[in-house]
Amino acid sequence: MQRKTRVIQKILKKVAGFVIAMVCLSIIVFYFSRLAPGDPLQSFYGDAVESMSTQELLAAKERLGLDDPIHIQYAKWISNTFHGDFGMSLKYKIPAMEVVSPLIGNTLILGGISYLVVFFLAIFLAICCALNEDSLFDRIICKVGTAAYYIPTFWLGVVLVLVFSINLNWLPSSGAYDFGKSGDVLNxxxxxxxxLAVMVLSHLWYYAYMFRNKLLDEFRRDYILLAKTKGLAKVEIIFKHCLRNIAPTIISIMAISTTHIVSGTYIAEAVFNYPGIGALSVESAKYHDYNLLLLLVLITGALVIISSMIAQSINEVIDPRMKELEAVTWRKRTKTSS
Incomplete structure (x- = not known):
């Protein structure tokens, strides 16, 4: 019964934390976007704004709900969001959700695959380097990885397009699929x-080097000396002891890195003209499309917060120390309340 109560309290606490974080994020973005210089009417009406009279401009602002004080605008917006209405895109003149819906899948595909490939290869490289510390293989990988990490993403993307798309004509240089082939998986x-190549080359070694050092630090701990005296091989020690003990750290780094991967995805979308919410975010900020920008920021923020919560939950399952600490904290709270 106590365990069930503790689980319910934990879930409620996470939900409350998520809601508070999203509300705070929405307030910050809402106020800053509207206080930033620029005319949102230009996005909606285009060049026609220049020929509008003062009365027409006031009427246009009233029609779009831009004549109220910012706190009133926010109150109306937050009220509408509970009914699934995130406002109208000023540039596209349709509901913001309708603009985002067809593109969010493309970003999730690119970002999700990049995320999995980067961390799978990072852990693999880290293990290989830790098993061959200070060897020729380890030194070459370290130097090549460091050089690749410091290559500018935009420049790397241009080079890949020049080589593989223009010169060799092997791969397409832009878009998510050819016209009329949205259902063609191969395309x-x-x-x-x-x-994906740009994403992996730009992020791989940063995490591989971090995991390599974590493994080597763990390998130098005192309990490893005992394992060595028992005759355990280095491979067995790395996999059975070191990797298992740093697993919570790896998961935490993977959660924190969500923002890093997401930002990299947005850059890759801009370089390759890939239709996703990253390119759309830049466009919405450029044209002062408040509602669209706010929705995109909230989607990104929700993704980051949820990934952090999932990582924390996984760590609580695989790390007995966190379970014990949680149980002790809960017992103290129970005694205090009673």
Whole structure:
């Protein structure tokens, strides 16, 4: 019964934390976007704004709900969001959700595959380097990885397009698929190769080097000496002891890195003209499309917060120390309340 109560309290606490974080994020973005210089009417009416009279401008602002004080605008917006209405896109003149819906899948595909490939390869490289510390293989990988990490993403993307799209004509240089082939999986994969390559080359070694050092630090701990005296091989020690003990750290880093991967995805979308919410975010900020920008920021924020919560939950399952600490904290709270 106590365990069930503790689980319910934990879930409620996470939900409350998520809601509070999203509300705070929405307030910050809402106020800053509206206080930033620029005329949102230009996005909606285009060049016609220049020929409008003062009365017409006031009427236009009233029609779009831009004449109220910012706190009133926010109150109306937050009220509408509970009914699934995130406002109208000023540039596209349709509901913001309708603009985002067709593109969010493309970003999730590119970002999700990049995320999995980067961390799978990072852990693999880290293990290989830790098993061959200070060897020729380890030194070459360290130098090549460091050089690749410091290559500018935009420049790397241009080079890949020049080589594989223009000169060799092997791969498409832009888009998520060819016209009329949105359901062709092979065609989508071909369009993913270059953006995925840029994402992996830009992020891989940063995490591989971090995991390598964590493994080596763990390998130098005192309990490893005992394992060595028992005759355990280095491979067995790395996999059975070191990797298992740093697993919570790896998961935490993977959760924190969500923002890093998401930002990299947005850059890759801009370089390869890949239709996703990253390119749309830049466009919405450029044209002062408040409602669209706010929705995109909230989607990104929700993704980051949820990934952090999932990582924390996984760590609580695989790390007995966190379970024990949680149980002790809960017992103290129970005694205090009673």
């Amino acid at each position: 989508r994969l071909q369009h993913l190769v270059l953006p």
